[in-house]
Amino acid sequence: MTRVWEIPVHDSTRVRDARVAAEAACAHARLDEHRTAVAALVATELATNLLKHAGGGRLVVHLVECPGPAGRGPAVQITALDHGPGIPDVTAALRDGYTTSDASLGAGLGTCQRISSAFDLYSSGRGTVSVARVDQSTGRRQTAPACRVGGINIPLGRAEHSGDAYSCVRSDSRLTLLLADGLGHGPKAAQASGAAVDELHRVGHLTSAEILRHLHQALRPTRGAAVAVAQLDTDTGELAFAGVGNIGARLHAAGSWEHLISHPGIVGAQFPANVPVCRRPCAPGSLLVLHSDGLPSRWVPPADPGLLTHDPAVIAATVLRDASSAASPVRDDTCVAVLALDHPGGGP
Ligand SMILES: [Mn+2]
Incomplete structure (x- = not known):
């Protein structure tokens, strides 16, 4: 059965809910403490971005199988969807350490990309969709499957x-x-x-x-x-x-x-x-x-x-x-x- 955590993020109290959902999903997927911390950080960052840059949106966390050649275990997938104005310069936004505000406590999208097992983002005038997957593997996938x-x-x-x-x-x-x-x-x-x-x-x-x-x-x-x-x-x-x-x-x-x-x-x-x-x-x-x-x-x-x-x-x-x-x-x-x-x- 597909267990899903959906969090509407329209005020700052929901950022914590996003983190808690990511941690709960990691527990379901039996990910270790380190990977759980990674998922919690990514969920926090994506939820914070929904508020800061898109006027809110929703975060969806669920478990996915990784159909990799080695038959890896489950991954926690964190998806952020918004109808915001979009990110003007995605390449810059994905640069590690990039932030749009001095007051930001966020890790930045570049960090999300670096620490996730897989990360991708699509942004247009209709909004932004970000997907991060965290599984038990360390480092990124070496070869792209066909x-x-x-x-x-x-x-x-x-x-x-x-x-x-x-x-x-x-x-x-x-x-x-x-x-x-x-x-x-x-x-x-x-x-x-x-x-x-x-x-x-x-x-x-x-x-x-x-x-x-x-x-x-x-x-x-x-x-x-x-x-x-x-x-x-x-x-x-x-x-x-x-x-x-x-x-x-x-x-x-x-x-x-x-x-x-x-x-x-x-x-x-x-x-x-x-x-x-x-x-x-x-x-x-x-x-x-x-x-x-x-x-x-x-x-x-x-x-x-x-x-x-x-x-x-x-x-x-x-x-x-x-x-x-x-x-x-x-x-x-x-x-x-x-x-x-x-x-x-x-x-x-
Ligand atoms: Mn139906």
Whole structure:
């Protein structure tokens, strides 16, 4: 089940809440004292920045798996989202020791970047999204993998657990991204999507259609879920997508966006006799966005191609931020997961 801490940061008392949430998440992830101190410092800095530079925003802390080659343990992911004016000079802001005010007690974004296991930030006129991950590793990742996965998951009404879940497993040349939306929301929805993630880890070596059939059996004791499975063959670059129920999927390839369609049904309850599998060639630079129906289905893909080269969690959080508005409040758990295929050498 996906445990999430969401902290609206609109006054200075919430900075402490941000730190406490980061510490609680580290305890869940069994990170040591040093890494916990790192996460607490980063959460404090990002929350302080929301107040100082953006007139407030929100901080979302959750645990993510690190699908690294060594199968690392969980990481604490800290995401800060705001609708502020944006950072005029990101390069300068990320310089270690940089601060905009003499009175600042903050460590600065450069320090956050240096001490986190992974850190990325996207800033535009629509605001800033920062993502820091802290795991048990010391130092930064040496080599960039050929494809990267990241996401964000925000439960309805700041509930402790999200009824949505995403996960990614790798088995030889098969990299499989799953997004599950347990029916409704609340603990029973979280149980259903959690069961989907658990089963994925048992059957990640199978094809996307076979995985869905196994999930249907595994989810029978639960209330069921909408589930989509996107499987990339990292040798051939072919993506195989199959979904049952209402999971949104958009593929960005060769410069344009395409909807990938799921089949009606409920995994664990009403499984279709035949699940169509959609196959697409995916060149480096392609990007797949999966999302639950907490995100309005008519969300508009980001106009700035520069965003698409960022950390997948930053892309996911930016899509989520820009799709929701005060005029159409979110009525469900909302999860967005992104799979990005890197260009050789890691550049755009
Ligand atoms: Mn839903």
